[in-house]
Amino acid sequence: MDEKTKVPEEKKVLDETTISLDLATQEMYKKAAENGLDTMWDRKAALKTQCGFGEQGVCCRICQMGPCRVSPIPGKGVQKGVCGATADVIASRHYARMVAAGTSAHSDHGRHIAHVLHSIRPDGDYKIKDEKKLLNLAAAWGIETEGKDIYAIAHELSEAALYDFGRPFGNMTLPTSLPEQRKAVWQKNKLQPEAIDKEVVSILHATHMGCTADAESMINLSMRTSLSDGYGGSYIGTQFSDILFGTPMPRELEMNLGVIDKGMVNIVLHGHDPSLSEMIVLASEDPELKALAKEVGSEGINLVGVCCTGNEVAMRHGIKTAGSFNQQELCIATGAVEAMIVDVQCIFPALAPLAKCFHTKFITTSSTARITDAMHIEFDKDNALECAKGIVRVAIENYKNRAQDKVSIPDYKQVSRIGYSNEGIINQLNLVVNSYTHKPGTFEPLAQCLVSGVLRGAAGVVGCNNPKIKGDSSHVTLIKELLANDVIVVVTGCAAQAASKAGLLSDDAIKYCGEGLRKVCELADIPPVLHMGSCVDNSRILNLVGEVAKILGLDMSELPVVGAAMEWMSEKAVAIGTYVVTSGIDTFLGVIPSVTGSPEVTDILTNRLENSVGAKFFFETNPEIAAEKILARIEEKRTHVDALNNQRMNVPGYDDLTPAGF
Ligand code: SF4
Ligand code: MSK
Numbered sequence: 001m002d003e004k005t006k007v008p009e010e011k012k013v014l015d016e017t018t019i020s021l022d023l024a025t026q027e028m029y030k031k032a033a034e035n036g037l038d039t040m041w042d043r044k045a046a047l048k049t050q051c052g053f054g055e056q057g058v059c060c061r062i063c064q065m066g067p068c069r070v071s072p073i074p075g076k077g078v079q080k081g082v083c084g085a086t087a088d089v090i091a092s093r094h095y096a097r098m099v100a101a102g103t104s105a106h107s108d109h110g111r112h113i114a115h116v117l118h119s120i121r122p123d124g125d126y127k128i129k130d131e132k133k134l135l136n137l138a139a140a141w142g143i144e145t146e147g148k149d150i151y152a153i154a155h156e157l158s159e160a161a162l163y164d165f166g167r168p169f170g171n172m173t174l175p176t177s178l179p180e181q182r183k184a185v186w187q188k189n190k191l192q193p194e195a196i197d198k199e200v201v202s203i204l205h206a207t208h209m210g211c212t213a214d215a216e217s218m219i220n221l222s223m224r225t226s227l228s229d230g231y232g233g234s235y236i237g238t239q240f241s242d243i244l245f246g247t248p249m250p251r252e253l254e255m256n257l258g259v260i261d262k263g264m265v266n267i268v269l270h271g272h273d274p275s276l277s278e279m280i281v282l283a284s285e286d287p288e289l290k291a292l293a294k295e296v297g298s299e300g301i302n303l304v305g306v307c308c309t310g311n312e313v314a315m316r317h318g319i320k321t322a323g324s325f326n327q328q329e330l331c332i333a334t335g336a337v338e339a340m341i342v343d344v345q346c347i348f349p350a351l352a353p354l355a356k357c358f359h360t361k362f363i364t365t366s367s368t369a370r371i372t373d374a375m376h377i378e379f380d381k382d383n384a385l386e387c388a389k390g391i392v393r394v395a396i397e398n399y400k401n402r403a404q405d406k407v408s409i410p411d412y413k414q415v416s417r418i419g420y421s422n423e424g425i426i427n428q429l430n431l432v433v434n435s436y437t438h439k440p441g442t443f444e445p446l447a448q449c450l451v452s453g454v455l456r457g458a459a460g461v462v463g464c465n466n467p468k469i470k471g472d473s474s475h476v477t478l479i480k481e482l483l484a485n486d487v488i489v490v491v492t493g494c495a496a497q498a499a500s501k502a503g504l505l506s507d508d509a510i511k512y513c514g515e516g517l518r519k520v521c522e523l524a525d526i527p528p529v530l531h532m533g534s535c536v537d538n539s540r541i542l543n544l545v546g547e548v549a550k551i552l553g554l555d556m557s558e559l560p561v562v563g564a565a566m567e568w569m570s571e572k573a574v575a576i577g578t579y580v581v582t583s584g585i586d587t588f589l590g591v592i593p594s595v596t597g598s599p600e601v602t603d604i605l606t607n608r609l610e611n612s613v614g615a616k617f618f619f620e621t622n623p624e625i626a627a628e629k630i631l632a633r634i635e636e637k638r639t640h641v642d643a644l645n646n647q648r649m650n651v652p653g654y655d656d657l658t659p660a661g662f
């Protein structure tokens with residue numbers, strides 16, 4: 001066993017029931033730990049007490065006069081760094097840098113997809129799968145499409161979007177779903193993003209030693225930068241992926257570690273960028289490779305996903321999901337994985353030494369995420385399918401090296417309904433359109449359910465797992481409380497996988513719902529928790545909220561909707577939370593961000609932002625209390641839709657104005 005992977009002898013195996021709600025995770029952790037393997041929970045425990053200064057955001061190492069650790073208590077201890085930066089300056093700069101890194105990750109992903117769109121040709125590996133979306137987006141970017149070849153339009157669109165990354169003048173293109181009232185709020189507060197790369201560069205400049213030293217200005221810059229993620233990089237990543245790989249539609253599949261198949265060549269896809277995983281999916285269907293898988297003695301090729309790549313291929317192809325962020329190591333620990341293929345983001349460096357304890361090939365494919373001790377096969381988008389076939393071949397040929405006596409796969413998998421892109425949701429809503437709405441193909445029925453109060457509100461529960469919290473428990477507890485109170489829930493990222501494992505993406509979950517939500521689910525034939533995709537697909541949620549606000553003539557901040565990231569860990573989550581709040585949607589964080597050493601920054605985020613953008617952050621680690629606060633906030637925000645409902649009730653023929661069945 002690799003020395004780097006061994007659990008030190010004096011370290012004891014943790015009580016598995018404390019690490020995760022999920023039984024498959026508990027079982028696999030226990031086996032891994034008993035076999036001397038080291039996983040995220042063991043490493044978290046080994047850190048013992050984590051650094052309090054870092055935790056509160058008051059340690060600065062921005063220049064080499066530091067690091068400077070200042071006191072988080074006003075008036076007590078050292079109050080300033082060498083340059084005179086206070087806790088407020090240090091914590092706000094730290095926050096801004098998290099937003100910059102998160103925005104960079106999503107936006108670089110979006111840029112890569114835009115480059116793939118630019119490279120397509122009729123005889124190439126990548127094709128146009130959603131022509132309608134291509135034309136709609138081309139119109140939004142002001143591109144003339146009449147009489148033009150579809151590939152020429154795609155190239156023009158990708159160039160226009162790539163221009164928005166470095167636009168030298170003016171402002172980047174914003175989605176058409178954005179209500180005018182929201183744009184006005186941004187204009188008033190100088191929050192309109194100029195260009196995606198420019199925002200990241202500018203905020204890094206502003207956080208450089210000797211620049212912005214004012215917490216409020218720093219948070220404002222953070223908001224502007226985050227918008228270039230949600231409405232720029234992530235939006236491009238999602239929409240252009242739909243053009244290239246297809247817009248997801250509802251489907252059923254199985255999730256959890258039990259989808260790893262003892263008799264097959266198991267290939268785990270992990271990361272975020274679908275341009276790689278799409279080609280691996282195609283390669284795994286290649287007749288020659290399928291035959292090779294049989295020749296080596298297996299029953300075939302079993303592709304499974306993890307984290308957001310898992311979400312991408314699940315939503316578009318029904319590829320089973322083996323797990324979320326906190327199960328990445330456990331996949332390898334089953335001993336049945338021939339290859340784990342990764343691209344970018346959320347990939348533990350620990351996977352490389354862990355893979356060496358088994359026969360697993362841990363294959364990195366991107367120069368953005370090279371990892372020591374991994375096998376590296378650079379993915380070439382211009383020779384994509386051949387490259388993907390080569391990677392799949394490595395996995396198949398590795399099957400013979402599997403030690404069957406090391407194989408242990410927890411027998412847990414959950415059937416889930418997924419694939420609720422905005423278009424997928426609208427298709428379902430068409431089932432409840434009646435004579436009043438007359439608008440099939442819109443979110444009108446959903447908007448009217450919110451107005452009538454059949455649904456009290458809607459919540460986006462998103463984000464990661466974090467070993468500071470018993471895995472999945474906060475996501476699941478919060479979601480169940482919301483369902484019981486007629487709040488419909490949409491999920492993305494690892495929160496979606498948590499919901500899936502807990503059976504919440506199924507019709508069976510209707511048993512957790514209040515009366516109104518139950519009716520909506522039955523009529524629209526949907527589960528009460530809708531899987532909308534990966535982390536970049538939070539941009540789908542922004543579009544959904546924007547469209548509903550436009551239908552009702554309201555600002556996004558006037559809708560009874562909230563966001564929640566109860567187990568977040570990533571800088572991307574900070575960018576997401578910031579653009580959600582800047583969009584006018586309250587956001588609940590179940591892991592406290594590293595800003596509490598500054599009362600000023602904490603006050604801005606959890607209080608004062610409401611004055612400028614109509615929403616704020618709530619820091620609440622207890623999911624039950626978070627649910628209570630969310631419900632109270634939703635009722636507060638219902639004032640605007642209640643007013644619309646009162647107007648509606650005074651309209652003659654009111655009875656006809658209710659969506660069918662309500
Ligand atoms: Fe210390 Fe100021 Fe340098 Fe930060 S920027 S490390 S507070 S001297
Ligand atoms: S993968 S960012 S752990 S949601 Fe998008 Fe999951 Fe969070 Fe990574």
